[in-house]
Amino acid sequence: MAERIIELRDISKSYGQVYALGGVNLSVDRGEVVGLIGDNGAGKSTLIKILSGVVKPTSGEILVRGKPVTGWSPARSRDAGIETVFQDRALAVQQTIVRNIFMGRELTSWLGWLKVNKEIAEASRLMREIGFTSKVFTPQSIVGQLSGGERQGVAIARAIYKKAELIVLDEPTTALSLTETAKVFHFVRQVRASGRSILFIGHNIHHVFDIADRFVVLDRGKVALTADRSEVKSAEDLINFMEDVAHPSGLPGLHDAGDAGRAAR
Amino acid sequence: MSKTMEPDLQSPLGGTHGETAGKEWRHPSDNWLRGFILDNRAALGTLAVFIVMMAVFMIANPVVFTTWYLYSSVLTTLPVALFVVVPLVFVVTCGEIDLSFPATMGFASWVFALVVQAGYDPFLGIAAAMVTGMLLGFLVGSLVVYGGLSSLIATLGMNFLLRGLIQIINEGRSTALTGLADSWAYKIFSSQLYGIPVQIFWAIGFVVLSALLYNRHRFGAQVKVVGDNPDSAQQMGIDVKRVRVKVFVFVGIGAAIAGTFSVMINFTWWPTAGDGYLLPVLASVFVGGTPTWGGIGTVVGGAIGAVTVSFIQTGVVAAGLSGFYVQFFNGLIIILSLLGHKWNQARYR
Numbered sequence: 225m226a227e228r229i230i231e232l233r234d235i236s237k238s239y240g241q242v243y244a245l246g247g248v249n250l251s252v253d254r255g256e257v258v259g260l261i262g263d264n265g266a267g268k269s270t271l272i273k274i275l276s277g278v279v280k281p282t283s284g285e286i287l288v289r290g291k292p293v294t295g296w297s298p299a300r301s302r303d304a305g306i307e308t309v310f311q312d313r314a315l316a317v318q319q320t321i322v323r324n325i326f327m328g329r330e331l332t333s334w335l336g337w338l339k340v341n342k343e344i345a346e347a348s349r350l351m352r353e354i355g356f357t358s359k360v361f362t363p364q365s366i367v368g369q370l371s372g373g374e375r376q377g378v379a380i381a382r383a384i385y386k387k388a389e390l391i392v393l394d395e396p397t398t399a400l401s402l403t404e405t406a407k408v409f410h411f412v413r414q415v416r417a418s419g420r421s422i423l424f425i426g427h428n429i430h431h432v433f434d435i436a437d438r439f440v441v442l443d444r445g446k447v448a449l450t451a452d453r454s455e456v457k458s459a460e461d462l463i464n465f466m467e468d469v470a471h472p473s474g475l476p477g478l479h480d481a482g483d484a485g486r487a488a489r
Numbered sequence: 490m491s492k493t494m495e496p497d498l499q500s501p502l503g504g505t506h507g508e509t510a511g512k513e514w515r516h517p518s519d520n521w522l523r524g525f526i527l528d529n530r531a532a533l534g535t536l537a538v539f540i541v542m543m544a545v546f547m548i549a550n551p552v553v554f555t556t557w558y559l560y561s562s563v564l565t566t567l568p569v570a571l572f573v574v575v576p577l578v579f580v581v582t583c584g585e586i587d588l589s590f591p592a593t594m595g596f597a598s599w600v601f602a603l604v605v606q607a608g609y610d611p612f613l614g615i616a617a618a619m620v621t622g623m624l625l626g627f628l629v630g631s632l633v634v635y636g637g638l639s640s641l642i643a644t645l646g647m648n649f650l651l652r653g654l655i656q657i658i659n660e661g662r663s664t665a666l667t668g669l670a671d672s673w674a675y676k677i678f679s680s681q682l683y684g685i686p687v688q689i690f691w692a693i694g695f696v697v698l699s700a701l702l703y704n705r706h707r708f709g710a711q712v713k714v715v716g717d718n719p720d721s722a723q724q725m726g727i728d729v730k731r732v733r734v735k736v737f738v739f740v741g742i743g744a745a746i747a748g749t750f751s752v753m754i755n756f757t758w759w760p761t762a763g764d765g766y767l768l769p770v771l772a773s774v775f776v777g778g779t780p781t782w783g784g785i786g787t788v789v790g791g792a793i794g795a796v797t798v799s800f801i802q803t804g805v806v807a808a809g810l811s812g813f814y815v816q817f818f819n820g821l822i823i824i825l826s827l828l829g830h831k832w833n834q835a836r837y838r
Contacts, residue, residue: 327722328711332706
């Protein structure tokens with residue numbers, strides 16, 4: 225069995241009287257793409273914030289490579305190799321690809337002078353590693369000239385440079401066209417091929433179904449379903465299940481959802 | 490993994506995977522001349538404005554514009570402006586503005602004058618002025634950054650406050666520094682070398698060092714990122730507030746040098762020292778091609794902008810027009826430059 229990068233056990237989070245998460249289990253193994261699906265308000269963003277250490281869970285346990293961790297924090301999360309790529313506002317769009325990849329971690333020599341050529345070579349290598357090659361752009365191109373999918377590529381390359389083992393992509397394809405989505409998928413597959421893991425978060429079930437090895441459906445702070453790719457026949461299965469979760473009892477899709485629900489348990 | 494799912498990232502130019510696999514990046518700017526022009530188009534645009542302006546002046550009055558005296562006088566006063574224009578490019582790139590530098594010039598040069606008047610070596614005075622400039626820059630920067638104030642208003646307030654302080658204490662009296670002419674500091678910083686004012690060499694050195702700081706140093710890289718996207722910079726572990734304070738400290742140092750140089754030119758410190766520089770210096774930064782929105786800018790362009798602005802006044806008068814035309818031409822150059830830069834640089838979002 226592949227190494228377990230991170231495991232969240234029975235994580236709960238409440239803000240005062242309001243439960244955002246109630247006993248969520250989530251794990252990611254090395255080299256797998258986990259799709260996390262949920263509607264707005266399902267608790268996705270709270271879960272991401274807990275993963276990245278920004279928000280402390282009310283109760284529950286976090287295990288890094290099988291070992292329980294105490295004092296979970298943003299620094300601990302980074303040390304564990306978890307990098308979150310947010311959908312927008314993650315890049316400085318007037319700067320070059322190089323400057324974005326090395327933002328805050330510039331390669332410098334004596335007295336802080338930049339090692340420009342080394343940075344370009346390293347950026348080139350990182351971009352090739354995730355399959356981002358182009359005749360049109362170089363590492364010295366301005367990020368603002370790139371399309372949405374390519375910008376995701378820059379953010380992913382930056383995460384890899386930061387030695388990320390698990391890259392959390394927060395709604396990476398939500399605002400993108402089909403061709404741009406395909407580019408992001410291409411990067412994600414390259415990252416998986418390099419032995420790293422991805423937690424792919426989205427509410428477009430078709431997107432998540434196309435890319436993920438395993439699905440976790442979150443609903444109102446609880447995991448409604450976890451299923452391997454082999455257990456779900458088509459995206460429609462997932463959609464039916466989601467509809468059932470949203471409209472329980474007596475509505476179409478109940479039967480299918482029942483099957484999927486059993487698979488979850 | 491199915492092959493059909495893979496996007497063809499090369500398709501925009503009609504290439505195929507087989508051809509491009511493993512190849513290095515290629516780019517139109519790999520032609521060094523085109524790349525140089527693309528990377529420096531703001532500075533080059535400013536240079537073009539300057540050349541056109543000088544051509545007009547020369548046609549208007551060929552005699553005056555071929556005599557050295559005109560250039561010598563500009564080269565004496567221009568360095569004072571350069572020492573503040575260049576740090577201001579950093580401030581504007583960082584998404585802030587500093588209007589307090591005239592008072593910092595006055596305050597730091599006042600400290601210089603006091604030290605020299607007390608009989609100490611002018612080098613000690615220069616050091617004291619620079620420390621004063623740093624402290625004032627730190628004070629202004631901390632007020633803006635940690636106080637969470639608008640830099641436009643807060644630095645304007647600090648400019649009045651510091652200038653007021655100088656005026657209150659000195660009651661309008663100036664300080665004459667007649668002994669300065671014999672000192673080593675004067676020979677090194679304010680004499681002439683083969684008829685060329687030596688200040689310009691120091692100013693050029695300052696511009697070159699600052700351009701390297703801006704383009705080839707971690708400081709410049711972080712200033713640009715903070716001005717471009719502070720949230721992202723913060724998330725990537727850059728101490729955004731510290732970077733912001735640093736640019737104000739840089740202006741403080743530049744203003745101290747500028748103030749000291751202006752005192753050394755005149756052998757006199759006036760309580761109004763630095764006051765006249767506010768608007769020309771600001772105009773130079775923007776004429777130079779640094780946009781107002783932060784994230785990008787050009788140090789060399791700012792320097793060329795300062796040269797342009799310095800020559801407007803001299804040029805208008807020397808071209809035989811009355812002094813009443815100076816402001817009109819100042820405005821004309823600013824507006825034309827801004828229009829040129831707008832056409833020249835896209836704003837990416």
